[in-house]
Amino acid sequence: MPQLEHFDHYVRFFKVLGEPQRLKIVGLLAQSPHTVEQIAKTLKIGVSTVSHHLSRLSDAGLVSAKAESYYSIYRLNSEALRDMARTLLRQTEKPTVAGAENPDAFERKVLATFTESDGRIKAFPTQEKKYLVLVRHVLTAFEPGVHYTEKRLNQILANYNEDTARLRRSLVEYHYMAREGGGGKYWRIDTPASADTSGAD
Amino acid sequence: MPQLEHFDHYVRFFKVLGEPQRLKIVGLLAQSPHTVEQIAKTLKIGVSTVSHHLSRLSDAGLVSAKAESYYSIYRLNSEALRDMARTLLRQTEKPTVAGAENPDAFERKVLATFTESDGRIKAFPTQEKKYLVLVRHVLTAFEPGVHYTEKRLNQILANYNEDTARLRRSLVEYHYMAREGGGGKYWRIDTPASADTSGAD
DNA sequence: GAACTATTTCGATAAATATAGAAATAGTTC
DNA sequence: GAACTATTTCTATATTTATCGAAATAGTTC
Numbered sequence: 045m046p047q048l049e050h051f052d053h054y055v056r057f058f059k060v061l062g063e064p065q066r067l068k069i070v071g072l073l074a075q076s077p078h079t080v081e082q083i084a085k086t087l088k089i090g091v092s093t094v095s096h097h098l099s100r101l102s103d104a105g106l107v108s109a110k111a112e113s114y115y116s117i118y119r120l121n122s123e124a125l126r127d128m129a130r131t132l133l134r135q136t137e138k139p140t141v142a143g144a145e146n147p148d149a150f151e152r153k154v155l156a157t158f159t160e161s162d163g164r165i166k167a168f169p170t171q172e173k174k175y176l177v178l179v180r181h182v183l184t185a186f187e188p189g190v191h192y193t194e195k196r197l198n199q200i201l202a203n204y205n206e207d208t209a210r211l212r213r214s215l216v217e218y219h220y221m222a223r224e225g226g227g228g229k230y231w232r233i234d235t236p237a238s239a240d241t242s243g244a245d
Numbered sequence: 246m247p248q249l250e251h252f253d254h255y256v257r258f259f260k261v262l263g264e265p266q267r268l269k270i271v272g273l274l275a276q277s278p279h280t281v282e283q284i285a286k287t288l289k290i291g292v293s294t295v296s297h298h299l300s301r302l303s304d305a306g307l308v309s310a311k312a313e314s315y316y317s318i319y320r321l322n323s324e325a326l327r328d329m330a331r332t333l334l335r336q337t338e339k340p341t342v343a344g345a346e347n348p349d350a351f352e353r354k355v356l357a358t359f360t361e362s363d364g365r366i367k368a369f370p371t372q373e374k375k376y377l378v379l380v381r382h383v384l385t386a387f388e389p390g391v392h393y394t395e396k397r398l399n400q401i402l403a404n405y406n407e408d409t410a411r412l413r414r415s416l417v418e419y420h421y422m423a424r425e426g427g428g429g430k431y432w433r434i435d436t437p438a439s440a441d442t443s444g445a446d
Numbered sequence: 447g448a449a450c451t452a453t454t455t456c457g458a459t460a461a462a463t464a465t466a467g468a469a470a471t472a473g474t475t476c
Numbered sequence: 477g478a479a480c481t482a483t484t485t486c487t488a489t490a491t492t493t494a495t496c497g498a499a500a501t502a503g504t505t506c
Contacts, residue, residue, distance in 0.1 A: 173314070
């Protein structure tokens with residue numbers, strides 16, 4: 045299990061912000077610190093409700109309170125928002141191919157139908173869904189982080205099918221591999237694992 | 246009303262991602278396009294449930310579908326995630342002071358207690374909550390977007406209290422004003438309005 | 447066009463939770 | 477310490493919604 049213990053934290057973060065009143069509270073706190081009563085009056089909802097929302101925001105690490113005389117002054121933790129925003133940006137820059145190494149029933153079926161026992165591709169399916177299975181199958185022949193010359197790439201692709209140009213084009217088209225502008229170097233642009241998808245139960 | 250018509254969109258975005266199964270689906274689609282059935286099998290939930298989730302993800306602009314033979318192949322809209330991440334980053338860089346011009350009951354009371362009728366500050370409250378009201382009160386004397394020399398800043402602050410150094414320090418400390426490193430220029434670092442807080446009802 | 451396939455829609459149910467009022471708590475002021 | 481204040485906790489209720497099975501739909505294959 046990779047960095048997946050953060051999954052629950054992500055869910056909490058989004059769920060907490062996915063409620064109109066709470067998002068408004070965050071908006072208020074983004075402008076300046078507030079007390080519970082101030083928020084309740086501005087939003088025209090009960091204090092106990094506000095307290096409840098602040099408690100959930102606090103659980104998610106989005107706000108923090110500070111006692112001051114009678115009042116609890118709540119502040120926004122801008123860092124929490126910033127961190128999540130950066131995490132999201134990082135994620136969107138790295139497509140992945142997880143699941144390629146333990147195929148489900150459908151993928152097994154497609155591989156059984158369209159590849160030889162040694163892995164060579166017998167024929168290309170027209171359905172994109174099936175074709176993608178084969179592209180990912182070919183991708184497993186390449187190491188993440190390694191740069192391949194086009195010549196070496198073609199040698200490896202030739203183990204799968206004589207139409208190496210087609211395979212090369214598909215790998216790039218589906219963003220499984222990147223190509224350097226000039227020198228003709230290729231490399232995998234995925235990562236071992238992105239967000240949690242392995243499951244909870 | 247500023248750019249607040251996006252409020253509902255923000256809520257939908259966060260709410261949609263704040264559900265474990267949907268977040269897992271996003272994780273799957275971040276790796277590769279999937280059909281409804283594939284997702285259902287991987288997550289061990291019913292197809293109709295997956296279809297429902299995909300529908301909500303689609304409403305939020307997070308995924309898009311493409312018909313292909315029997316199947317609907319769903320893809321992640323990475324741009325939607327990227328855009329939101331960038332919006333969040335932008336927001337966290339701009340604290341604001343909205344609400345300073347129409348004070349609520351509490352702020353009125355504080356201002357009545359601690360300022361003269363001409364706006365001068367009679368005394369400084371020790372409670373931070375009340376002190377903040379005065380800091381924001383002083384801030385209204387400055388125009389957004391205008392750069393002030395320290396000399397001019399002190400002239401204006403002197404209209405509120407002789408302890409101009411304290412006021413200047415507080416304005417910077419609470420991030421209502423920024424100071425340029427060398428030349429001693431000051432300016433408001435807020436914006437007219439950030440996320441929606443004005444209200445939906 | 448008939449048979450078939452994946453997906454979507456519909457209807458119903460169970461679980462999660464936003465909300466508010468009342469009671470309890472923690473802390474301040476005099 | 478007594479009176480007071482804001483906040484939190486508790487209890488209950490109403491709303492939202494995740495989930496599934498069945499029926500309806502849209503599209504493909506032969």
